[in-house]
Amino acid sequence: MDMPAVPRIKAADTHRPPGALNDEDLLETCPGCGDCVEVCPLQIIELDRSRLPALSAAKDCTHCGLCVDVCMFGALHHTPETQHGLAEVLRLERDG
Ligand code: SF4
Numbered sequence: 001m002d003m004p005a006v007p008r009i010k011a012a013d014t015h016r017p018p019g020a021l022n023d024e025d026l027l028e029t030c031p032g033c034g035d036c037v038e039v040c041p042l043q044i045i046e047l048d049r050s051r052l053p054a055l056s057a058a059k060d061c062t063h064c065g066l067c068v069d070v071c072m073f074g075a076l077h078h079t080p081e082t083q084h085g086l087a088e089v090l091r092l093e094r095d096g
């Protein structure tokens, strides 16, 4: 029986957005669309020379999960922190 594919997510000390695939897989998956750059409320994502998302200030990331949510190419995957962060963002939007 085939095992389900598990995304190879980069370690937590990455300079990539949370839940990003490792660089090898990211190169094959991310077309550099820039949607994550646009959506980050802290504007800490930029595209590097390979047009891959890189964090300019990783320590400032709040793990809000918006970059993961907007990525349509499967290059970013939710972590427990971003899942919680996105739930909080949605709750705040709903409750004001
Ligand atoms: S939204 Fe996804 S595919 Fe687009 S640049 Fe960001 S990581 Fe890459």
Ligand code: SF4
Pocket: 017, 018, 039, 040, 041, 042, 043, 044, 045, 055, 060, 061, 062, 063, 064, 065, 066, 067, 068, 082
């Ligand atoms: S999780 Fe939120 S704060 Fe962190 S890089 Fe993504 S959009 Fe920006």
